[in-house]
Amino acid sequence: xxxxxxxxxxxxxxxxxxxxxxxxxxxxxxxxxxxxxxxxxxxxxxxxxxxxxxxxxxxxxxxxxxxxxxxxxxxxxxxxxxxxxxxxxxxxxxxxxxxxxxxxxxxxxxxxxxxxxxxxxxxxxxxxxxxxxxxxxxxxxxxxxxxxxxxxxxxxxxxxxxxxxxxxxxxxxxxxxxxxxxxxxxxxx
Numbered sequence: 133x134x135x136x137x138x139x140x141x142x143x144x145x146x147x148x149x150x151x152x153x154x155x156x157x158x159x160x161x162x163x164x165x166x167x168x169x170x171x172x173x174x175x176x177x178x179x180x181x182x183x184x185x186x187x188x189x190x191x192x193x194x195x196x197x198x199x200x201x202x203x204x205x206x207x208x209x210x211x212x213x214x215x216x217x218x219x220x221x222x223x224x225x226x227x228x229x230x231x232x233x234x235x236x237x238x239x240x241x242x243x244x245x246x247x248x249x250x251x252x253x254x255x256x257x258x259x260x261x262x263x264x265x266x267x268x269x270x271x272x273x274x275x276x277x278x279x280x281x282x283x284x285x286x287x288x289x290x291x292x293x294x295x296x297x298x299x300x301x302x303x304x305x306x307x308x309x310x311x312x313x314x315x316x317x318x319x320x321x
Contacts, residue, residue, distance in 0.1 A: 150165055152209050152211065153206070153209040153210040154210055163273070164274070164276075166266050167270055168208050168209065170266055171208075175198050177256035178197055181194055181252050181256060182195065184249040186298075193227055200215075204277070204283070214279070216279045216280060217278075221279055224283070224290050225286060228286065228289055231293045234297075235296050235297065241308070241309040242308060243309055245299070246298070246299025246304055246306050247299060249298040249301070250298040250301075253295040257288055260287050261288050264281065264284040264285055264288060267281055267284055
């Protein structure tokens, strides 16, 4: 980074635009800026996940994912720059397989929850899916980066599997959707 911010407010966004690193300005509701916001939100939720007692290797994965999301945000801030490579997608696939291989096969859909860490993970996963949709929207008019779509798709898959792992921590189990269920009794009058 060429220089650090010495002042947090600049007033340059007061009219509803924001600047990219190349000096160009976009409306704050432009798809590229919305995608940057989704990545920032996702990164924040991964930071929340890191506050839970996690296995060290999973914590290390989340920390690296935060770094990669920052790299991807940089790519989107500097049109034409590409930091996310096919090797990052492969890295995610290896971790995804590592965690998924230890889980029983799915027979039903999973409800978000199970415990606080798994619920936080599901929030991150759903934000990742939103970011992926936003990247697809961006790809209709401009290039979001060579591996952006594959990376976000794999990341949401990884987060889904990790949520299953987190829900099973401490002897708990996942919460499964029940096709046939009896609704709770109505409260007494």
